[in-house]
Amino acid sequence: MDVIRNGDLDGKRFRYRIAVIVIGIIVLIIFSLIESLSGKAQGVDENQGEDVTDMTDVSEDYDISGASDRNICYENRIAITFDDGPKGKITEELLDGLEERGVKATFFLIGESAEKYPEVVKRMYDAGHLIGSHTYSHVKLCDMSTENALEEIKKANSAIEGITGVRPKYIRPPYGMYSEQLLMSVNTTPVLWTVDPNDWNTTNAGAVVKKVVSKVKCGDIILLHDIYPSSVAAALEIIDQLKAKGYIFVTVDQILLD
Ligand SMILES: [Zn+2]
The missing domain is CATH 3.20.20.370 (Glycoside hydrolase/deacetylase)
Structure with missing residues (x-):
């Protein structure tokens, strides 16, 4: 905001547009980072959940030594x-x-x-x-x-x-x-x-x-x-x-x- 107040009218508009674009890009990057991190975390949880269920089925319910x-x-x-x-x-x-x-x-x-x-x-x-x-x-x-x-x-x-x-x-x-x-x-x-x-x-x-x-x-x-x-x-x-x-x-x- 300080940058916009200090320039002339065209300069202010130009800088304002640049600032909006830059902020928009930063927001998009942050959102995509959050999404990808939470996706990975979810994937790990699901895989671990499946593995645990699998082992329980085999070793406890069925007790198959060759599992x-x-x-x-x-x-x-x-x-x-x-x-x-x-x-x-x-x-x-x-x-x-x-x-x-x-x-x-x-x-x-x-x-x-x-x-x-x-x-x-x-x-x-x-x-x-x-x-x-x-x-x-x-x-x-x-x-x-x-x-x-x-x-x-x-x-x-x-x-x-x-x-x-x-x-x-x-x-x-x-x-x-x-x-x-x-x-x-x-x-x-x-x-x-x-x-x-x-x-x-x-x-x-x-x-x-x-x-x-x-x-x-x-x-x-x-x-x-x-x-x-x-x-x-x-x-x-x-x-x-x-x-x-x-x-x-x-x-x-x-x-x-x-
Ligand atoms: Zn025989």
Whole structure:
């Protein structure tokens, strides 16, 4: 204001306009600075809020030990697998339980058992479970000639394909023993396991449940056998408990692809 009073009329008007423009620019700069600072502060708060909620969900509500692997392990997926079947009513009881729970499992079938219970295998396939091979007569593939080993694999695949119309892509080699080269030659992928409660060695379903539920984490492949009533009871209880903890059951191909 002092500047305007001291000049001539044109000078006063000119300086007055300059002053208005300068003040206007300063006000705009101040406003934009305040806005950007408050925006940043808000953004930080929101992010922190989300992180905290996330950690609470995982560690307290679900208590999933593998939660730190979330980027690797998609959606808390786990797979439940059954070897050595099918075995008539025992496998059928399992299929009933899986159906009630809306769970898809993976079955590694012994070829000669598949031939014995074709209607169970058909039901398994129609229900959307994944079916793999466990050789034709449950042999140790490494303890025999390549020729015989190939025969075991091919015979099992043919038995299963004869019932479902689909040739198995996956094999669980009995005792986990196999040669990579042998399986590659028949275009078959081996699938092992990460959680083994030794269910075949006990009739105590509760002990099997406890072993699995205490060990399991995202991305695990659980090994059970659908030829023992106690294993079927354990499997259904394991599914109930792990579903309640937020796990999602998928077939092994969906774990291997992740
Ligand atoms: Zn087996």
